[in-house]
Every structure is written in C-alpha cells, then in structure tokens.
Amino acid sequence: MLRFLVVLALVAGLGSPARPAIAGGDPLALVGWWRVATTGETVVIDPSRLEVRTGARTAEGSWVGDGDGRFLARSYGVPPGSAEPGWLATAAGFALDGPDRVLLDRAGATVARLVPAPAGAVTGAADPARPPSDAERRAGKPTAPLPSGLTPVGDPTGRWVPIEDVPSYPAYVDIAADGTWTGSDGCTGTGGSWLTGPEGAFLATARSIMTFVACPGIGVAPQVGAARRIGADGPTLVLLDADGTAVGHFRRV
Numbered sequence: 001m002l003r004f005l006v007v008l009a010l011v012a013g014l015g016s017p018a019r020p021a022i023a024g025g026d027p028l029a030l031v032g033w034w035r036v037a038t039t040g041e042t043v044v045i046d047p048s049r050l051e052v053r054t055g056a057r058t059a060e061g062s063w064v065g066d067g068d069g070r071f072l073a074r075s076y077g078v079p080p081g082s083a084e085p086g087w088l089a090t091a092a093g094f095a096l097d098g099p100d101r102v103l104l105d106r107a108g109a110t111v112a113r114l115v116p117a118p119a120g121a122v123t124g125a126a127d128p129a130r131p132p133s134d135a136e137r138r139a140g141k142p143t144a145p146l147p148s149g150l151t152p153v154g155d156p157t158g159r160w161v162p163i164e165d166v167p168s169y170p171a172y173v174d175i176a177a178d179g180t181w182t183g184s185d186g187c188t189g190t191g192g193s194w195l196t197g198p199e200g201a202f203l204a205t206a207r208s209i210m211t212f213v214a215c216p217g218i219g220v221a222p223q224v225g226a227a228r229r230i231g232a233d234g235p236t237l238v239l240l241d242a243d244g245t246a247v248g249h250f251r252r253v
Contacts, residue, residue, distance in 0.1 A: 066242075173220050
C-alpha cells in the first residue's frame with residue numbers, strides 16, 4: 001500500500017507547474033559568464049536577459065528568478081535551423097553550489113550545471129556588466145506576503161480578462177496546465193511560462209510579439225511578468241509584485 005501511494009503521488013505531480021523542491025538564493029548570483037559542463041555551450045546572463053552561444057550560433061532570451069529558487073527562461077531569438085536548448089526549456093529552479101550554478105527541473109533534478117567561464121565580448125542583448133535596475137534588484141529579495149483579505153491561488157489555470165478591460169481592445173490571459181500562458185493586450189500577442197508556490201507565490205516569463213499598432217488596451221505582459229504572488233479576492237484574481245503592490249486585477253471567463 002505504501003509503495004502504491006508513493007507512486008500515485010509521483011504520477012499526480014507530473015506536468016504540474018508547481019515549485020521545484022529545492023533551495024535557491026539571490027537570483028542575481030546567476031549573472032555572469034558560464035559554460036554548460038556537459039555540452040560546452042557558453043551562457044551569458046545579465047540581470048534579465050541571457051544568451052546561449054553554440055559555435056557561431058546564439059540564442060537570445062529573457063529570464064526571471066526569485067529568492068526561493070524558482071527560475072524560468074524564455075528563448076525568443078533561436079537561430080534558423082536550431083532549437084531552444086532542452087535544458088533551458090525545462091529549467092524551473094536554481095541552486096548555488098560553490099562557484100557553480102545549477103539549474104533544475106520541476107522535480108528538482110539537475111538539467112544543467114553552469115561552471116564559471118572567462119568573460120568574452122558582449123555582442124548581443126545580454127551584458128553581465130550591466131548594473132541591475134531597482135526592479136530587477138527588488139525581484140530577487142524576499143517577496144512580501146499576501147495582503148490580508150486575499151487568499152492564495154494554487155491553480156490559476158483558465159482564461160482571465162482584466163476587470164478594467166477596454167471593450168474595443170479586449171485583453172486576456174490564458175493560463176495552461178502545462179506551465180505555459182498566452183495572452184494579448186488587444187493588439188499585441190504575448191506569452192511565456194509560469195510557476196506557482198506556497199502562499200500564492202508566482203513567477204512568469206512574459207514576452208510580447210511586437211506590432212506597430214498603438215494599442216490603448218491593458219498591458220497584460222508587464223502585469224504578468226511583474227507578479228510575484230497571486231491572490232483571490234472573491235472571484236477576482238489579483239497579481240502582486242515583490243513589494244505586495246497590486247499590478248493587475250482579472251476575472252475568469
């Protein structure tokens with residue numbers, strides 16, 4: 001019976017975008033020049049952007065992390081004929097191991113060990129020497145608890161629209177059970193990946209698909225990207241940043 005319960009618990013956790021069972025640290029400790037121990041790829045990380053260099057090819061992307069060890073990255077500049085590195089796509093947490101940085105999947109298993117590498121030429125979006133902004137620095141600090149009156153949301157999956165939506169430019173967020181999300185501000189598409197944790201902890205990457213249309217709709221990408229906790233106020237989903245300030249209010253449709 002015990003073996004059955006253990007197996008059942010493991011199966012139930014497959015595919016869940018829950019927090020990896022790991023310890024983390026200051027995510028800004030990931031900033032620097034690294035080499036993937038198993039593949040030799042060069043990884044360049046600045047306070048919010050990254051590059052994975054393989055020979056003459058460079059994949060660019062963005063990343064987010066928090067002090068509880070969650071980590072998500074989104075590659076948006078994969079060269080033609082290449083694929084996003086598998087270890088980057090599955091990474092959901094990080095740990096500090098001496099001089100190394102270890103990326104882990106949702107189950108806490110190692111997907112990549114980053115070992116220190118000599119600094120190279122800054123040729124793309126990521127510049128490890130760039131000082132973090134106040135927002136980037138604050139994002140790695142302890143997250144403020146949920147304000148009183150809000151209850152934690154463990155499963156935010158579904159379609160949500162801003163309660164202050166602009167009817168002529170309908171915005172939305174679709175949060176999928178596979179750990180991805182898509183959305184729009186009414187003109188510009190967006191999307192990324194997401195994780196939840198205890199007490200409403202939340203982390204998401206957010207990438208806009210740029211258009212040349214000036215849109216007065218609701219900017220869902222910056223709201224989702226800034227969120228570090230989510231709480232429920234009755235039927236309303238409230239997104240809060242690291243300071244506990246509400247950055248978005250949504251209702252389910």
